[in-house]
Amino acid sequence: MELGRKWVQLVIAFLTNGYWGFPVSRTIYQGPLKVVCSPGLNCYSCPAATTYCPMGALQQLMVSIRFSLETGHYYVGLYVLGCIGVVGSFLGRMVCGWACPFGFIQEMLHKIPSRKWGVPRILRFFKYAVLFGMVLLLPLFVVSEFGLGEPWFCKYLCPAGTLEAGIPMLFLRPELRGTIGWLFYNKLIIMIFFIIWSVLASRPFCRVGCPLGAFYALFSRVKLVKLQLDEAKCTQCEACHHVCPMGVKFNESPNDAECISCMACMNKACRFDAISLSVAGIPLRTTEVVKAKRAEG
Amino acid sequence: MEKQPVAEKKRSVKEKRKIRILPFVVLTVFLFVFLAGVLTGEPSRVLEQSWQICLSCIGIG
Structure with a gap:
């Protein structure tokens, strides 16, 4: 990605x-x-x-x-x-x-x-x-x-x-x-x-x-395409904090105005399928990491 | 710990997947703003401006 x-x-x-x-x-x-x-x-x-x-x-x-x-x-x-x-x-x-x-x-x-x-x-x-x-x-x-x-x-x-x-x-x-x-x-x-x-x-x-x-x-809360956090799946492991190029703590502020939706948190960090790309609130896909894990076993 | 009933769980998932309307409202508003700009002839003015090199704008002159 x-x-x-x-x-x-x-x-x-x-x-x-x-x-x-x-x-x-x-x-x-x-x-x-x-x-x-x-x-x-x-x-x-x-x-x-x-x-x-x-x-x-x-x-x-x-x-x-x-x-x-x-x-x-x-x-x-x-x-x-x-x-x-x-x-x-x-x-x-x-x-x-x-x-x-x-x-x-x-x-x-x-x-x-x-x-x-x-x-x-x-x-x-x-x-x-x-x-x-x-x-x-x-x-x-x-x-x-x-x-x-x-x-x-x-x-x-x-x-x-x-x-x-x-x-x-x-x-x-x-x-x-x-x-x-x-x-x-x-x-x-x-x-x-x-x-x-x-x-x-x-x-x-x-x-x-x-x-x-x-x-x-200014559109961070109202944009159509955005990253979405599933709070039920998030374990607060804070892995997303370490990969964000904009210094966003995604699990703490998923609507952060600094988020550039580069998807590093979704693809590189989150192992719990807690972050997904959504269009108008409908999640589009799960992370590659989780998919790979599923494929492994 | 009490388990969440299956029906309630399904409902909460459905609620989570509710389509957000606000982005469409904002999008529509800006589409109207865009159209209003087109109707006032602003694109031709933008085109005129962007064809010229504004030297002082780029720190020269």
Whole structure:
């Protein structure tokens, strides 16, 4: 199952970054697919990106909302919100575990041998501040004399944008190198910080700073597809605690907003068939471990 | 310790397998939000935005 998940992550990363003509065209993809929402965090200024980033698009709409309304257009983010809302209602943070290219990069970085650390759980609240502050409120309310705001998250924080778009664009267009300043170095430092942190801890950006993860986390209790705990079968052995990449204690909080439904607890840890994947409350399958045990004897 | 009667056990399993309605309600709400966005013409605006490279958004310029 873990290998299958890696393949899904890889395929989705290639599908959302499938424009390989950029070394020739020296610009980003400008085709009709860019109206499709990327389920995960994937900068649409990345030269290979074929879909739009919901966080980037939402900020851009917030930034120009006054101008849109003045010109009689109701571009208030309903389309983007609807897209990620539908995805969130179906899968919630399962997207983070299965379909986010930046989550995949962090997972790969974490495989680099080093001493591993946890991430303090209190830090998880920061991503909600990023979502409501940097993605929605600051772009909406901090405006210039012309009534235009700034995309705060993209401009000052997003390490995915620096890695997938900022650095590649500097290689692609050398003339831009003269224009970089403190803004770029600030984002470069943030990106390096998260890269190093990803080696030392599992998915730090997903847990601490990702506004899209924060949005999907709001669906933890109401999403259609989720992992379900059968309390009657759970022996409180706590095996699930040791395999979770997000630090979730599944037996204690099966609806935890941090759960990315990677199924490590179900497949690698639980020997008592207490965790199952469910759709709208209907369990789909039993764990591979239990199945193997049954087959053995 | 008293054993749980079979009928009660079956009922509790059935209750556990009850279909959750709330996800469908939330899904429907967001489908309407999505459709409202489409009707206002927002996809064309999103497309326009995503065709442009916002240099300051990626830390350049």
